[in-house]
Amino acid sequence: MSTQNTFLTEEMRQQVIGLEGEPVTTEIEKGAIVKFAQAIGDDNPFFNDEAAARKGQYRGLVAPPTFLRSVGTSRPEFPFDVPFNNNLDGGSDWEYMEPVRPGDRITAVSRIENMIERAGRMGTMIIQTTVTTYTNQLGQVVATQTSTGIRY
Amino acid sequence: MADQVYWDDVTDEMEIPQMVKNPTTQQLVKYAGASGDYYQIHYDTEFAKGNNLPGVILHGALKNAFLGQYMTDWMGPLGNLKRLACQYRGMDEPGRPIYAKGTVIRKYEQDGQHLVDCNIWLENDEGQRTTPGEATVALPKR
Numbered sequence: 001m002s003t004q005n006t007f008l009t010e011e012m013r014q015q016v017i018g019l020e021g022e023p024v025t026t027e028i029e030k031g032a033i034v035k036f037a038q039a040i041g042d043d044n045p046f047f048n049d050e051a052a053a054r055k056g057q058y059r060g061l062v063a064p065p066t067f068l069r070s071v072g073t074s075r076p077e078f079p080f081d082v083p084f085n086n087n088l089d090g091g092s093d094w095e096y097m098e099p100v101r102p103g104d105r106i107t108a109v110s111r112i113e114n115m116i117e118r119a120g121r122m123g124t125m126i127i128q129t130t131v132t133t134y135t136n137q138l139g140q141v142v143a144t145q146t147s148t149g150i151r152y
Numbered sequence: 153m154a155d156q157v158y159w160d161d162v163t164d165e166m167e168i169p170q171m172v173k174n175p176t177t178q179q180l181v182k183y184a185g186a187s188g189d190y191y192q193i194h195y196d197t198e199f200a201k202g203n204n205l206p207g208v209i210l211h212g213a214l215k216n217a218f219l220g221q222y223m224t225d226w227m228g229p230l231g232n233l234k235r236l237a238c239q240y241r242g243m244d245e246p247g248r249p250i251y252a253k254g255t256v257i258r259k260y261e262q263d264g265q266h267l268v269d270c271n272i273w274l275e276n277d278e279g280q281r282t283t284p285g286e287a288t289v290a291l292p293k294r
Contacts, residue, residue, distance in 0.1 A: 032186075039186035040217040041173060044224055056229050065220035065236055069213045070187045086203075089212040091239035091285075096232075148239075 006124055008117040012080060021074035021110040028071075030102035033063045036070055063100040066092075068134050068143055073108045075130075082151060084126055090148030098142040105137040113146065125152045156228040159259065159266035159291035168254040168270060171222045175210055177246045183214045205243070212240040215250075215274055215283045222252035222272060223287045230292040234267065238285030244276055251275045254287075265290045 030050070037047035045052035046062055053061045100106065114129040132145045180194045189211055192199035200208045219238050227233065244250055254272035261267070267290055274283035 036186040039179070039182040040214060040221060041179065042217070042221040042224075044221070046224075046229070064217065065224065065233055066213060066217040069189070069216075072188075089240055091212070091237070092216050093235070093237035095235050 004119075005117045007083070008115065008126060013115050015079050016076070016112050016115050019076035019078075019112045021076040023107050023109045024072040024074050025105055025107045026071045028063065028100060028102055028104045028106055030061060032070065033061060033067060033100075033102060036067050037064050040064065040066075058099050058101070061102055065094065065096065067100060068106070068108070068132075068145065071106055071108055071134065073110045073132055075110060076112050082126060084124070084151040086122075086152050088150040088152070090127070090150050092148075093146040095144045096142070098136065098140045100134075100136070100142050104142075106142065107135045109133050109135075120152065122152045125150050156230055157226060157291060159268065159293045162256055162259050162268050162291065164256055164259065166256040168222070168226050168256070168272070171218075171225060171252040173218050173250050173252070175214070175244070175246045175248075175250060177208060180208060180210065180214070180246055183211055183217075187211070187213060189213065207245060210244040210246065210250075212283075215240065215244065218250065218252055218274060219272055219283065219285055219287070222254065223270070223289060226254075227289040227291060232290040233287065234290055235288040236285070237287070238272075238274075238283050240283055242276070242280055242282030244274070244282050248277050250277075250282075266293045267291075 046056055047064045050061050110130050110132045113131045116127050118125045128149045130147050134143045136142050184190050193203055194208055194211050197207050216238055220236055223233050252274055254270045257271050258269040270287045272285045272287050273281045275281050
């Protein structure tokens with residue numbers, strides 16, 4: 001497969017796979033959680049109403065499943081230029097281990113898991129798989145997000 | 153929020169009640185602000201058209217959020233979301249209803265948890281599945 005690639009060589013792949021971005025730490029604000037829940041149109045009391053959420057399994061407000069999209073991440077630096085300017089978000093695969101609560105300090109680290117080249121409808125595409133690990137101030141991994149980015 | 157669903161009552165191939173969302177351009181702006189994703193294809197029509205799009209389109213991550221809501225609504229206050237995955241296969245435009253649908257594909261016990269795997273997807277008003285995905289939830293046992 002790699003012999004037919006027009007851009008990405010096996011050597012380049014090996015250079016980027018495993019690269020990590022700088023850790024980015026964000027303090028989770030209650031207002032940001034509520035604002036996010038309102039933006040997605042989710043009126044679940046666990047994400048909106050502290051008093052109601054206190055009676056639930058988490059004993060307080062928690063973030064909706066995709067809230068961590070709003071937390072800052074730092075992309076790994078590439079050792080070469082990628083001459084494709086269009087980006088598409090291909091999808092996400094989340095695993096959840098712990099709730100995210102107001103006041104948490106969440107550290108996100110993104111790591112390049114894989115990169116391949118494909119010939120698609122829009123010409124050459126570079127498909128990058130990135131795993132972002134979100135860890136709280138107690139050292140617990142709260143979630144991982146595997147995202148697929150397409151450049152063409 | 154729906155009533156509590158129990159693991160005991162879930163069956164293979166059981167349909168999960170659908171959820172309808174009616175995204176608007178205003179919602180896309182709110183989502184841009186709340187998520188920090190300010191890519192102009194989600195709120196600037198001219199910019200979107202300049203990128204060979206018919207007009208502004210929904211953020212993939214907003215559709216991901218809709219599927220998250222679909223699962224957290226269904227699993228109820230005692231459920232736990234373990235995994236949520238989706239692929240953005242087709243574009244969706246504001247001003248058109250979008251339907252979250254799903255079926256149970258497997259129920260099982262693992263590490264003392266009562267788990268259910270689901271096939272889930274978003275479907276547009278022409279019946280096209282623009283956003284297929286999968287989810288795993290832990291449910292309470294009676």
